[in-house]
Amino acid sequence: MTTLARQGSAARALAAQDLEAVIAIDAALSGRSRRAYFERRMAAARRDPERHLQFAVEEHGTLTGFILGHSLEGEFGRSVPGLRLEAFGVNPSAQGHGLGAALAAGFETAAAKRGLAEIRTTALWREHELLRFLDHAGFRLADNHVLDCALEGAELGSARERPFTRLAAPVDANDYGSPRTCDFESLARDVADVGTLKDSDLEGIARVDRRLTGRDRRGYLCNAFAEALADSALRVSLVARVDGAIAGYLMARLDYGDFGRAEPTAVIDTIGVDPLRALQGIGRALLSQLFVNLAALGVDRVETSVAPGNLDLLGFFYKAGLRPAERLSFVKPLT
Helix, strand or coil, X not given: CCCCCCCCEEEEECCHHHHHHHHHHHHHHHCCCCHHHHHHHHHHHHXXXXXXXXXXXXXXXXXXXXXXXXXXXXXXXXXXXXXXXXXEEECHHHCCCCHHHHHHHHHHHHHHHCCCCEEEXXXXXXXXHHHHHHHHCCCEECCCEEEEEEHHHCCCCCCCCCCEECCCCCCCCCCCCCCCCCCCEECHHHCCEEEECCHHHHHHHHHHHHHHHCCCCHXXXXXXXXXXXXXXXXXXXXXXXXXXXXXEEEEEEECXXXXXXXXXXXXXXXXXXXXXXXXXXXXXXXXXXXXXXXXXCCCCEEEEXXXXXXXXXXXXXXXXXXXXXCEEEEEEECX
């Protein structure tokens, strides 16, 4: 940090009674109220404080800024414990006083004390003030790929969706659902019974995840379930079943307002297909049904992030119509 906060300012943990002040600051910055979003995120932090980090900064006893973070554990096989910076703001009348620097410094210190190795966030390339802040705060461009797709023009989930060529047997466990030579054709979402995620699906998903990763990630999956079923604005995570058994899953979240998004966006955190069901269109079926559901909810875009080198997953999303987003990904190591 290059700027010191003025005397009389202090960073502290965000409290329930700060909600109205946070909403007011955000509305002053964005020109609209995101009450429902902040109500959900602050309620989620009260339910599970170990997975959330939320700070406020005061100047002469008045709350003038806030920052909200959420832990990252296993999204797309991530192994480095980190924090996702979700929302940030300083009252326009108090900007230039070093309050943002004080807020970020308290946030980073608390994250490091929890043993977190990095902070990640995203920002549109046009958000010049935010980009300058991230630069001054020591963030750098991350090497993961941020992809998105406007649902209005997407082929998947629409009347323009082409039939999927079904395989009789799996070939490559790393393929999420590419068409090959077929014995008959159908829409992707018809090759499996795809439905909304439920509490009872945890064991089946954990079994698929172990086959994919070779690790027991029950802790991450339990937390991901809690977020999918309680913290998101609407339930959009899915499971695919074949012959009654779980063959794949897609973890996604829908929050109107995280990262300053002005339009409703669904974010895919992870997708997994049972290696025993590879190349049978399960991944495509999950994505197709997701697109159908999101369109019915009036969601405009779907977004995801892919780690560098994961060419199979990157190719899968490209075939589904996702392309490089205008949103940039940033990371700040803490160790």
